Each structure stands twice: as structure tokens, then as C-alpha cells.
Amino acid sequence: MNPSATILIVDDEEFLLEYVRVVLQRAGYSVLSAQNGGEAWNLIVDRQEIRLLLTDIVMPGSLDGIELARRVRQHQPELPVLLMTGAALNDYPFTNAPSWQRMMLRKPFHPDQLLTIVRENLEAASRFW
Incomplete structure (x- = not known):
């Protein structure tokens, strides 16, 4: 894993x-940020150095976190995606599928929890980079 990997939140x-930007930067990561799915999608398409996407599920506009994750899976399947939510995980039935289990981060979360799941996902994806 590259400790200076670029993460899009x-x-x-x-x-x-x-909050997430500060935690990740203090851990040595480079951070890009977007406030909606459309901004994020443009960054993903334009910036090849992004190594992980960390997105909220519920966002305004036509491109929420779930749809953004689906687009990323089609466009760049090797890019790890982490989904954040303040809702109960059982509100999203798909989260029971094993392929989504490692992708979920329940808000609120402790900085150590964030860093652990980021590190695990970057390590798992490192074989592609």
C-alpha cells in the first residue's frame, strides 16, 4: 500500500x-473532495491517480453514492469504493451481500475505524496498481 495514495471523499x-480530509491527510494520504456525485464522477474520469473512493450514500442530485459506486465499478472496477451512511445498514438490503460487506462504513465512525477500513481496501486493491 502506498501511504500517500490519493483518496476521493x-x-x-x-x-x-x-473531518475525513484531516484524518486521512494526517495519516499521509493525499485527498481530493467533492460535495456531490457529479463532481466526484468528473474527478474520477479526469484523475487517474485516485486509488480509493469514499462516498456518502445519500446525497442531493441525480447521482447518489450507490449510483456513483455502480458507475465506478463499470468504468474502473479495480478502484475500491467505500460507502458511508448514517442510516441503519438494513435500510440497504444489498449490503448483506458479501461483495458489499467490506465497502460499508457506518456514521459516526472513529478515526481509527476509518483508517483501518481505508488501509484494508487499499491493500486489497494494491495488486492492480
Whole structure:
């Protein structure tokens, strides 16, 4: 895993964007941010250095976190995607599927929890980079 890997965080809540950005930057990661799915998609298409997408599920606009994750899976299947949600995970039945289990991060979360799941996903994807 590259400790300076570039991570794209997406959330419409500015406080959470800043919180996650600070935690990740202090751990040595480069961070890009977007406040909606459309901004994030443009960054993903234009920026090849992104190594992980961390996105909220519920966002305004036509491109929420679930649809953004689906697009990423089609466009760049090797890019790990982590989904954040403040809702109960059983609100999203697909999260029971094993392929989605490692992708979910329940809000609120502790910085150590965030860093662990980011590190695990980057390590798992490192064989592609």
C-alpha cells in the first residue's frame, strides 16, 4: 500500500468532508473532495491517480453514492469504493451481500475505524496498481 495514495471523499456535509480530509491527510494520504456525485464522477474520469473512493450514500442530485459506486465499478472496477451512511445498514438490503460487506462504513465512525477500513481496501486493491 502506498501511504500517500490519493483518496476521493464525497459528502454533501462540509463538516464531515473536513473531518475525513484531516484524518486521512494526517495519516499521509493525499485527498481530493467533492460535495456531490457529479463532481466526484468528473474527478474520477479526469484523475487517474485516485486509488480509493469514499462516498456518502445519500446525497442531493441525480447521482447518489450507490449510483456513483455502480458507475465506478463499470468504468474502473479495480478502484475500491467505500460507502458511508448514517442510516441503519438494513435500510440497504444489498449490503448483506458479501461483495458489499467490506465497502460499508457506518456514521459516526472513529478515526481509527476509518483508517483501518481505508488501509484494508487499499491493500486489497494494491495488486492492480
